[in-house]
Amino acid sequence: MTGFDFNYLIQVLPVILRALPVTLSIACLAMMFGLIIGLIVTFLRRSRYHLITRFFDLYVSFFRGTPLMVQLFIFFFGLPQLIPIFSTITSYPAAVVVLSINASAYISEVMKSSINAIDKGQFEAALSIGMSNAQTMERIILPQAFKVALLPLGNTFISLIQGTAITFMIGLKDIMGVAKVSSAASYRFFEAFLAVGLIYWMITLFFTKVLSLLSDKLSKGGII
Amino acid sequence: MISLRNVQKNFDDLEVLKGIDLHVKKGEIISIIGSSGSGKSTLLRVINGLEDAKNGEMTFNNQIYNLQTINEKDKRQIRKRIAMVFQNYNLFKHKTALENVIEGLLVDGVKKQEAITIGVDLLKRVGLSDKLNSYPSQLSGGQQQRVGIARAMALKPDVILFDEPTSALDPELVSEVQQVIRQLAQDSMTLMIVTHDMDFAYEISDKMIFMRNGVIEVNLQPAEIKSSKNEYLRNFLGDKLKAYSEES
Numbered sequence: 001m002t003g004f005d006f007n008y009l010i011q012v013l014p015v016i017l018r019a020l021p022v023t024l025s026i027a028c029l030a031m032m033f034g035l036i037i038g039l040i041v042t043f044l045r046r047s048r049y050h051l052i053t054r055f056f057d058l059y060v061s062f063f064r065g066t067p068l069m070v071q072l073f074i075f076f077f078g079l080p081q082l083i084p085i086f087s088t089i090t091s092y093p094a095a096v097v098v099l100s101i102n103a104s105a106y107i108s109e110v111m112k113s114s115i116n117a118i119d120k121g122q123f124e125a126a127l128s129i130g131m132s133n134a135q136t137m138e139r140i141i142l143p144q145a146f147k148v149a150l151l152p153l154g155n156t157f158i159s160l161i162q163g164t165a166i167t168f169m170i171g172l173k174d175i176m177g178v179a180k181v182s183s184a185a186s187y188r189f190f191e192a193f194l195a196v197g198l199i200y201w202m203i204t205l206f207f208t209k210v211l212s213l214l215s216d217k218l219s220k221g222g223i224i
Numbered sequence: 225m226i227s228l229r230n231v232q233k234n235f236d237d238l239e240v241l242k243g244i245d246l247h248v249k250k251g252e253i254i255s256i257i258g259s260s261g262s263g264k265s266t267l268l269r270v271i272n273g274l275e276d277a278k279n280g281e282m283t284f285n286n287q288i289y290n291l292q293t294i295n296e297k298d299k300r301q302i303r304k305r306i307a308m309v310f311q312n313y314n315l316f317k318h319k320t321a322l323e324n325v326i327e328g329l330l331v332d333g334v335k336k337q338e339a340i341t342i343g344v345d346l347l348k349r350v351g352l353s354d355k356l357n358s359y360p361s362q363l364s365g366g367q368q369q370r371v372g373i374a375r376a377m378a379l380k381p382d383v384i385l386f387d388e389p390t391s392a393l394d395p396e397l398v399s400e401v402q403q404v405i406r407q408l409a410q411d412s413m414t415l416m417i418v419t420h421d422m423d424f425a426y427e428i429s430d431k432m433i434f435m436r437n438g439v440i441e442v443n444l445q446p447a448e449i450k451s452s453k454n455e456y457l458r459n460f461l462g463d464k465l466k467a468y469s470e471e472s
Binding site: 122135 | 272273274296299300301303304307308310312314315316317318327328331332375376378379
């Protein structure tokens with residue numbers, strides 16, 4: 001079992017790829033929920049009540065300041081000890097929940113700075129024609145902030161895809177999980193992990209391309 | 225139309241407005257002059273509710289507002305009737321010229337088709353019929369400011385406030401914007417214009433207000449301005465004053 005077995009690499013690729021829907025669906029769901037939660041957190045952090053602002057600053061600080069794996073373990077292995085009902089949660093929803101919350105912290109940080117990047121004059125102009133604060137946010141500020149945020153949010157998504165790799169530690173059969181099992185069965189560790197690495201790389205290249213096309217398209221209007 | 229009583233405003237320890245009393249009649253064109261930091265822009269922003277006042281009262285369309293306690297809802301009502309044109313145009317960057325103009329109408333509940341008809345007409349009036357679908361970044365400063373004026377006109381306000389409308393423009397673009405403001409003046413719109421352009425203020429105004437250190441020093445008709453004995457105003461006008469006296 002020494003040396004490099006190219007044939008095994010070719011063989012194991014389709015096996016691992018079969019688990020791709022698990023990886024991508026977790027990443028997409030987490031991105032979607034992360035955006036929703038992240039936006040809500042961003043607004044709460046802009047609240048005029050200091051207690052709320054503080055609390056959600058802390059939220060962001062904790063989830064950015066601790067490893068994703070630690071968060072996953074606290075949620076999946078730790079919480080059932082305190083709240084027994086949590087032990088019924090299976091690994092897939094657990095992974096989605098933890099990744100969503102983790103992503104929301106990063107997304108909130110991106111959105112906060114993107115909103116801050118919008119010229120104060122845009123707020124004032126919107127107010128001056130009779131818009132409410134909420135309308136100003138929805139119609140004027142957020143559309144511009146999302147354009148500023150597009151690339152950083154894309155990076156968050158790419159980190160999220162790669163972050164799914166650790167979900168095999170709670171028993172999930174994502175591409176990393178399958179690679180791990182295949183490698184253990186064949187003792188071809190190098191080939192199996194190289195194969196899964198290549199797959200992550202290709203996914204990342206794909207989404208990087210999609211993002212750059214998207215940002216070209218958005219800048220056509222000469223907006224940012 | 226607008227009456228201000230004892231309007232005071234602080235930025236931290238700095239008193240920017242020290243008890244402003246002012247009365248603006250319907251159809252009147254008032255220009256506010258004075259050096260930077262005299263409080264003239266702040267005065268406009270307080271009227272439009274973009275700055276909160278520390279004290280004071282505003283009467284507008286027979287409604288009395290306490291500027292210290294005024295709520296967001298009243299501010300919104302006022303803003304729909306008192307429009308604002310900004311020094312840096314502040315056009316919505318992600319919207320076309322036409323969308324910029326009709327945005328306030330749409331928010332106010334006007335049907336889209338109707339809003340577009342109004343918007344197209346307004347942009348025609350400011351001479352931008354060929355720029356309906358241009359984004360702000362594709363327009364010159366003068367064109368952007370004309371869109372800004374059309375946007376301010378869209379809600380058919382009672383008053384339009386101009387905060388140094390031509391200060392950010394290249395000299396050759398100033399006249400196209402001033403022409404649009406002249407047009408508004410001829411249509412008997414009520415206007416308050418903060419400006420550094422003395423000649424324009426002199427030409428267009430019914431009244432000129434000279435502010436200094438948060439106080440209205442002088443409130444006179446243009447013709448009386450040159451003969452004013454106010455020392456600060458004479459200093460501020462400087463060479464202009466000589467030019468005026470040579471003219472007359």
